[in-house]
Amino acid sequence: MSQQTKFILPESEIPEAWYNIQADLPRPAPPVIHPGTLQPIGPDDLAPLFPMALIMQEVSQERYIEIPDPVLDVYRMWRPTPLFRAHRLEKYLDTPAHLYYKYEGVSPAGSHKPNTAVAQAFYNKEEGVRAIATETGAGQWGSALSFATNVFGMDCEVYMVRISYQQKPYRRSMMNAWGARVYPSPSEATGVGRAALAADPDTTGSLGLAISEAVEVVATSGGAKKYSLGSVLNHVLMHQTVIGQEVIKQMEMAGEYPDIMVGCAGGGSNFAGFAFPFVREKIVNGRDTRIIAAEPSAAPSLTKGQYVYDFGDTSKMTPLMKMYTLGHSFIPAPIHAGGLRYHGMAPLVCHLYDMGYIEARAVRQNPVFDAAVTFARTEGIIPAPEPSHALRVAIDEALKCKESGEKKTIVFHVCGHGHFDMAAYDAYFAGGLPDYDYPEEEVERALAELPQIA
Ligand SMILES: *Cc1c(COP(=O)(O)O)cnc(C)c1O
Numbered sequence: 254m255s256q257q258t259k260f261i262l263p264e265s266e267i268p269e270a271w272y273n274i275q276a277d278l279p280r281p282a283p284p285v286i287h288p289g290t291l292q293p294i295g296p297d298d299l300a301p302l303f304p305m306a307l308i309m310q311e312v313s314q315e316r317y318i319e320i321p322d323p324v325l326d327v328y329r330m331w332r333p334t335p336l337f338r339a340h341r342l343e344k345y346l347d348t349p350a351h352l353y354y355k356y357e358g359v360s361p362a363g364s365h366k367p368n369t370a371v372a373q374a375f376y377n378k379e380e381g382v383r384a385i386a387t388e389t390g391a392g393q394w395g396s397a398l399s400f401a402t403n404v405f406g407m408d409c410e411v412y413m414v415r416i417s418y419q420q421k422p423y424r425r426s427m428m429n430a431w432g433a434r435v436y437p438s439p440s441e442a443t444g445v446g447r448a449a450l451a452a453d454p455d456t457t458g459s460l461g462l463a464i465s466e467a468v469e470v471v472a473t474s475g476g477a478k479k480y481s482l483g484s485v486l487n488h489v490l491m492h493q494t495v496i497g498q499e500v501i502k503q504m505e506m507a508g509e510y511p512d513i514m515v516g517c518a519g520g521g522s523n524f525a526g527f528a529f530p531f532v533r534e535k536i537v538n539g540r541d542t543r544i545i546a547a548e549p550s551a552a553p554s555l556t557k558g559q560y561v562y563d564f565g566d567t568s569k570m571t572p573l574m575k576m577y578t579l580g581h582s583f584i585p586a587p588i589h590a591g592g593l594r595y596h597g598m599a600p601l602v603c604h605l606y607d608m609g610y611i612e613a614r615a616v617r618q619n620p621v622f623d624a625a626v627t628f629a630r631t632e633g634i635i636p637a638p639e640p641s642h643a644l645r646v647a648i649d650e651a652l653k654c655k656e657s658g659e660k661k662t663i664v665f666h667v668c669g670h671g672h673f674d675m676a677a678y679d680a681y682f683a684g685g686l687p688d689y690d691y692p693e694e695e696v697e698r699a700l701a702e703l704p705q706i707a
Pocket residue numbers: 364365366393394483484485517518519520521522523524592593637639640668669670
């Protein structure tokens with residue numbers, strides 16, 4: 254008997270609205286507050302940086318927000334994305350569990366990030382913005398935004414942390430191919446960049462500094478340029494919910510419902526997009542899926558951080574958000590999952606974790622790469638290091654089913670391919686990747702520096 258492997262939706266089944274979990278929360282998430290006044294921030298505080306349509310989405314309590322046709326037209330270039338039944342991985346693990354994975358690596362930039370980049374570029378264009386400036390670490394967000402701005406005929410300026418600019422030249426080439434201008438940060442293009450270079454001409458840069466450069470460019474543009482973020486914010490998470498809404502329909506096609514779902518969480522956007530439509534099923538319809546966020550043991554914000562107000566960035570330029578945080582002064586160990594090295598986590602993900610709707614698990618990078626290679630050798634796809642964290646947890650759950658004989662349905666999210674991460678695989682194959690456990694004392698130390706908010 255042939256076994257169905259791919260669950261493919263027709264284009265007509267691309268979701269026509271984004272799902273906003275704020276409409277279904279049993280109690281609202283804590284407000285974002287201004288670090289000076291300690292009052293909740295309002296739309297006016299954000300207006301210099303973001304277009305009004307996105308600011309309104311950030312605070313919206315509407316359950317569904319219609320996806321504009323021009324955005325759907327771009328989504329159709331790769332959506333719906335496939336859901337796979339991992340028959341070969343199941344067989345290799347010899348587990349009675351049924352394993353499925355959603356795959357976002359088929360987008361032009363190779364990850365889930367274009368789902369929000371396209372939406373953000375569209376709303377900026379609508380409001381007359383000519384160019385978007387942003388920062389990028391390893392280059393995933395920069396490449397997604399370069400793709401999206403190009404589609405809408407806009408300019409894109411990317412401030413890329415200098416060390417990555419030098420070490421990841423092909424992500425930079427991708428951005429150039431889509432017409433973006435990429436600056437190694439710190440750069441000569443901004444005042445903060447020139448000051449940093451004057452202080453230390455050989456600096457390798459930091460994400461905080463790159464943010465400062467992009468924000469300066471926007472603030473001095475007289476409204477012609479805006480800023481854009483690829484994770485953490487409510488509207489970014491909402492744009493990603495096309496993923497989970499498709500998974501609901503695809504699991505119906507498969508005739509199963511997930512007992513366990515796993516996604517990786519850095520800032521929380523791919524996890525939220527994958528999981529929030531299922532969290533709604535828990536809140537509204539009482540379904541009892543276990544939903545697990547996988548994070549690195551080197552940056553364990555959910556499993557070791559504290560739920561307090563903190564800055565979103567190292568340079569303390571953002572408003573204060575209540576989140577599970579390791580402290581904004583957190584200096585991540587150089588693990589290969591660059592997208593998971595954030596000190597905090599999306600406030601909506603944290604709120605759901607605090608209320609017990611989701612779980613979290615921290616995993617070390619050697620077992621993560623073991624899982625990645627197992628996946629490549631069974632399912633064929635070479636996953637990025639970030640989703641390999643989810644894979645590790647999913648495989649561990651499948652092995653528990655083997656022990657107990659339970660036939661659970663486990664669905665995990667492979668949010669991107671690893672074709673630009675082969676240096677990380679090489680390091681793993683060479684042996685001796687360090688495993689880091691972030692020390693508890695460091696969390697205490699960094700949290701002592703936080704602003705105290707009642
Ligand atoms: C950016 C990125 C992440 C981390 O960001 P989230 O907002 O947590 O999704 C994870 N995986 C991939 C492939 C990414 O590009």
